[in-house]
Amino acid sequence: AKDQGRNNFQFYTNDLTEQAFEHLSMQTKIRQALDSEEFIPYFQPQINAQNGKLVGLEVLVRWKNKDGDIIPPSDFIPIAEKTGLIVQLDRQVMRKAIEHYTQWKKLGVIEGRLSLNLAVKQVQQKDFFTFIYNLLSKMQCEGSWLELELTESDIMTNLEEMSQKMNQLRELGIKISIDDFGTGYSSLSYLKKLPVRKLKIDRSFIRDLPDDEDDAVITKTIISMAENLGLEVIAEGVETVEQREFLLQNGCYQLQGFLYSKPLNATETLAYLQKL
Ligand code: C2E
Numbered sequence: 451a452k453d454q455g456r457n458n459f460q461f462y463t464n465d466l467t468e469q470a471f472e473h474l475s476m477q478t479k480i481r482q483a484l485d486s487e488e489f490i491p492y493f494q495p496q497i498n499a500q501n502g503k504l505v506g507l508e509v510l511v512r513w514k515n516k517d518g519d520i521i522p523p524s525d526f527i528p529i530a531e532k533t534g535l536i537v538q539l540d541r542q543v544m545r546k547a548i549e550h551y552t553q554w555k556k557l558g559v560i561e562g563r564l565s566l567n568l569a570v571k572q573v574q575q576k577d578f579f580t581f582i583y584n585l586l587s588k589m590q591c592e593g594s595w596l597e598l599e600l601t602e603s604d605i606m607t608n609l610e611e612m613s614q615k616m617n618q619l620r621e622l623g624i625k626i627s628i629d630d631f632g633t634g635y636s637s638l639s640y641l642k643k644l645p646v647r648k649l650k651i652d653r654s655f656i657r658d659l660p661d662d663e664d665d666a667v668i669t670k671t672i673i674s675m676a677e678n679l680g681l682e683v684i685a686e687g688v689e690t691v692e693q694r695e696f697l698l699q700n701g702c703y704q705l706q707g708f709l710y711s712k713p714l715n716a717t718e719t720l721a722y723l724q725k726l
Pocket residue numbers: 494509510511522523524527536540543567568569629630653686687688689706707708709713
């Protein structure tokens with residue numbers, strides 16, 4: 451039994467070492483990818499199903515490596531967040547996304563906002579406001595063209611500080627929406643105190659609509675709560691016609707998901723916008 455114990459221990463440490471190695475090599479790869487600008491924005495349309503118009507484009511990062519492989523955020527965002535590299539990564543993606551967006555503005559092909567996902571670490575940077583302010587002036591981009599998606603848990607990490615940052619962003623005309631709504635905190639009182647304009651119903655509640663009765667109740671509750679608080683509401687992860695019908699019948703008209711479009715690269719996005 452003693453021997454076995456030792457073997458198990460050995461297994462365990464080997465495992466840990468391997469993990470640490472992987473972590474370290476991923477960190478190095480991310481650093482190199484940042485230097486060679488391999489992080490690029492994809493865009494997913496958000497549609498108002500009542501009139502078919504574009505409400506916005508959500509920016510979703512992809513890592514396009516030297517071999518041309520497209521790596522999804524789940525493979526690198528967690529490590530980028532842990533190591534702080536996310537700050538540089540988000541800034542690279544933001545800059546490129548706004549570059550494309552202002553181009554489309556000049557071409558006159560886009561209505562609706564550019565919606566960004568930023569890590570909480572980003573928003574908490576001392577120079578965050580200055581960075582945004584300078585980026586907007588340099589790119590000739592108006593704050594009112596942008597939206598920022600924050601999660602409840604991000605906001606709750608430091609409510610005081612985040613509230614102050616959100617107010618600064620509002621001054622620039624940037625709209626704040628709550629991502630993954632319903633999955634985080636149960637305290638809703640913060641909604642009244644913060645400059646939040648929109649709730650984004652989490653995909654996990656949409657997935658099994660309209661059959662799952664619990665999800666149906668939760669979704670309806672979020673929609674009517676948004677209505678009562680004077681907030682906009684959008685559903686993410688809409689894949690089927692039945693989900694769309696349920697959402698429309700219950701008063702949620704802003705929809706995003708594979709039913710409309712998967713996330714597209716910049717070239718595909720322009721083609722999509724020109725066909726709208
Ligand atoms: P999120 O912000 O909740 O993004 C929604 C995710 O759902 C995206 O995954 C999107 O591709 C996917 N999705 C959209 N419509 C559908 C649908 O109809 N069905 C299904 N099954 N999935 C759908 P993605 O692109 O892999 O992004 C995952 C997460 O990574 C995002 O979740 C966000 O938290 C994070 N992320 C993405 N881009 C960035 C970024 O530029 N910066 C930061 N900090 N985080 C990002």
